[in-house]
Amino acid sequence: MARIVVTGGGGFLGQRVVRSLLAMEHITMNGLRHDDFSVCVVDRFTPSWMLEEGIEVIEGDLLSLLESQPEVFQTSDVVIHLASAVSGECEQDLNLGLQTNLQTGIVLGQTLASATHRPLLIFSSSLAIYGGTDDFPLPLVITDEVRPNPQNSYGSQKLMLETLYADLARRGAISIRTLRLMTVSVRPGKPNQAASGFLSGMIREPLSGEPSNVPVPLTTPIALNSPEQAVAGLIAVMGISDEEWGTPLGLNLPGMRLTVEEMVQALERVGGPQAAALLRYEEDPLIRQIVAGWPSHFESERAQRLGLQTTESFESVVRRFRAAM
Numbered sequence: 001m002a003r004i005v006v007t008g009g010g011g012f013l014g015q016r017v018v019r020s021l022l023a024m025e026h027i028t029m030n031g032l033r034h035d036d037f038s039v040c041v042v043d044r045f046t047p048s049w050m051l052e053e054g055i056e057v058i059e060g061d062l063l064s065l066l067e068s069q070p071e072v073f074q075t076s077d078v079v080i081h082l083a084s085a086v087s088g089e090c091e092q093d094l095n096l097g098l099q100t101n102l103q104t105g106i107v108l109g110q111t112l113a114s115a116t117h118r119p120l121l122i123f124s125s126s127l128a129i130y131g132g133t134d135d136f137p138l139p140l141v142i143t144d145e146v147r148p149n150p151q152n153s154y155g156s157q158k159l160m161l162e163t164l165y166a167d168l169a170r171r172g173a174i175s176i177r178t179l180r181l182m183t184v185s186v187r188p189g190k191p192n193q194a195a196s197g198f199l200s201g202m203i204r205e206p207l208s209g210e211p212s213n214v215p216v217p218l219t220t221p222i223a224l225n226s227p228e229q230a231v232a233g234l235i236a237v238m239g240i241s242d243e244e245w246g247t248p249l250g251l252n253l254p255g256m257r258l259t260v261e262e263m264v265q266a267l268e269r270v271g272g273p274q275a276a277a278l279l280r281y282e283e284d285p286l287i288r289q290i291v292a293g294w295p296s297h298f299e300s301e302r303a304q305r306l307g308l309q310t311t312e313s314f315e316s317v318v319r320r321f322r323a324a325m
Contacts, residue, residue: 005073006082008082012184014041014043016227027238031243067107078238102161130295222263245306270319
């Protein structure tokens with residue numbers, strides 16, 4: 001029986017990945033079909049429904065578990081690595097990001113590389129690996145050939161892990177599918193400390209009758225993935241074979257391109273003027289600086305070749321979110 005471990009499986013995306021896996025009659029791993037598989041969730045806290053579904057759940061700090069129970073990961077066929085400190089946390093507390101993201105990610109790579117077989121690692125990276133400076137400006141369009149240049153600690157940590165995992169794959173120790181997600185919106189639940197958190201809050205709170213702040217100019221261009229796009233992408237790349245994937249370098253997951261103003265317009269079309277009226281516009285210099293460094297226009301021939309494309313509109317995402325409230 002094939003075994004899938006999902007780190008951060010109790011989180012927003014993790015729960016959706018797990019539910020999607022459970023709904024599948026069979027899965028494809030590295031080009032091979034498996035009719036029988038199990039799912040193990042590793043997280044600090046896990047929802048009760050997972051135990052009710054009979055899912056193997058291991059609660060605890062990921063780094064501690066890697067050191068005390070390496071066999072949990074070494075016996076896996078696939079690890080979907082979603083556990084991470086978010087961008088705002090990493091910018092405010094360098095040591096938190098270095099331990100939670102970088103150190104933990106390094107140990108995960110070493111642990112998988114020490115397995116007696118070659119496990120497949122699905123790594124959730126981020127468009128935050130791209131950025132621009134005065135002497136090395138961000139290109140208008142991010143293609144497969146653009147060199148990463150992160151301008152925040154979160155993006156730097158993600159890029160360092162991308163490089164490590166690519167090298168482990170080059171050495172034949174693991175197989176790697178690094179998928180760079182865009183900001184995911186709309187996220188349910190409470191606000192988090194991610195710099196991108198407002199991109200969900202400005203939709204989620206007004207639709208619930210609560211005020212929300214937009215901390216960046218309305219003209220700010222944004223690249224987004226819906227939750228469904230992100231989950232489908234993570235599961236899709238799990239099925240792609242090493243030969244099809246090609247280079248062990250990361251891939252940008254296609255998504256939606258729009259401005260913050262267009263997001264407000266979608267909110268008004270779905271929730272009405274009363275929802276849009278709950279938005280206030282008080283700029284936050286730190287968030288504005290971080291978000292301004294993120295690219296918003298992507299073109300990837302590699303993604304097209306692998307069948308990773310989307311035509312979804314943000315308005316449809318908002319309508320789906322409202323219907324699920």
